[in-house]
Amino acid sequence: AQSVAQPEDQVNVAEGNPLTVKCTYSVSGNPYLFWYVQYPNRGLQFLLKYITGDNLVKGSYGFEAEFNKSQTSFHLKKPSALVSDSALYFCAVRDMNRDDKIIFGKGTRLHILP
Amino acid sequence: DSGVTQTPKHLITATGQRVTLRCSPRSGDLSVYWYQQSLDQGLQFLIQYYNGEERAKGNILERFSAQQFPDLHSELNLSSLELGDSALYFCASNRGQPLNEQFFGPGTRLTVL
Numbered sequence: 148a149q150s151v152a153q154p155e156d157q158v159n160v161a162e163g164n165p166l167t168v169k170c171t172y173s174v175s176g177n178p179y180l181f182w183y184v185q186y187p188n189r190g191l192q193f194l195l196k197y198i199t200g201d202n203l204v205k206g207s208y209g210f211e212a213e214f215n216k217s218q219t220s221f222h223l224k225k226p227s228a229l230v231s232d233s234a235l236y237f238c239a240v241r242d243m244n245r246d247d248k249i250i251f252g253k254g255t256r257l258h259i260l261p
Numbered sequence: 262d263s264g265v266t267q268t269p270k271h272l273i274t275a276t277g278q279r280v281t282l283r284c285s286p287r288s289g290d291l292s293v294y295w296y297q298q299s300l301d302q303g304l305q306f307l308i309q310y311y312n313g314e315e316r317a318k319g320n321i322l323e324r325f326s327a328q329q330f331p332d333l334h335s336e337l338n339l340s341s342l343e344l345g346d347s348a349l350y351f352c353a354s355n356r357g358q359p360l361n362e363q364f365f366g367p368g369t370r371l372t373v374l
Contacts, residue, residue, distance in 0.1 A: 181362060190263060190367050191363075192263070193363070196360075198360055248309075248317050250306070251296075253303040254303060
């Protein structure tokens with residue numbers, strides 16, 4: 148069965164420092180991978196996705212993610228954090244060879260400290 | 262603004278009652294997804310409709326049902342409500358292809374007293 152894990156409930160980063168939010172996945176076939184962000188009292192917003200091709204995917208708001216097949220990971224990164232990046236981040240996976248179900252991780256709360 | 266609308270924004274009701282949540286997808290989107298977000302369970306996929314037909318089912322309870330109408334709006338019906346059904350319910354939409362990201366509505370906050 149497909150699954151996705153976000154091992155950290157919370158990540159604290161000082162403003163201006165690089166940030167990483169971790170995600171690992173498990174699928175039987177090839178994965179589609181997504182990152183979404185949720186700001187307080189809002190729905191989720193799409194950040195970026197990996198389908199195929201370049202392992203480094205660039206997305207919205209300066210975020211990028213690196214797909215690593217051998218480590219089954221898809222970590223979200225940003226070179227320089229902003230206080231406005233503080234939010235809840237969700238990693239999600241869909242198995243290419245299965246039905247349309249998408250599985251979301253539990254979410255990681257990112258705190259950027261001024 | 263994602264283009265997905267949900268009504269009502271907040272709903273407070275009592276145990277045993279029945280409620281209906283409504284979702285209008287983005288213009289042109291054929292697929293509608295329903296999710297439940299709670300503190301202890303995280304974001305749980307409930308069900309997906311594509312152009313009026315059920316396409317995928319997740320952790321949806323038998324007390325819950327959904328449908329998608331010819332105009333593509335969708336309703337999620339929750340019956341025999343329990344305290345544990347209190348949660349944020351999100352609707353999302355996309356064109357329906359697995360490659361497409363989903364666009365989420367602002368959610369309906371359901372409180373069961």
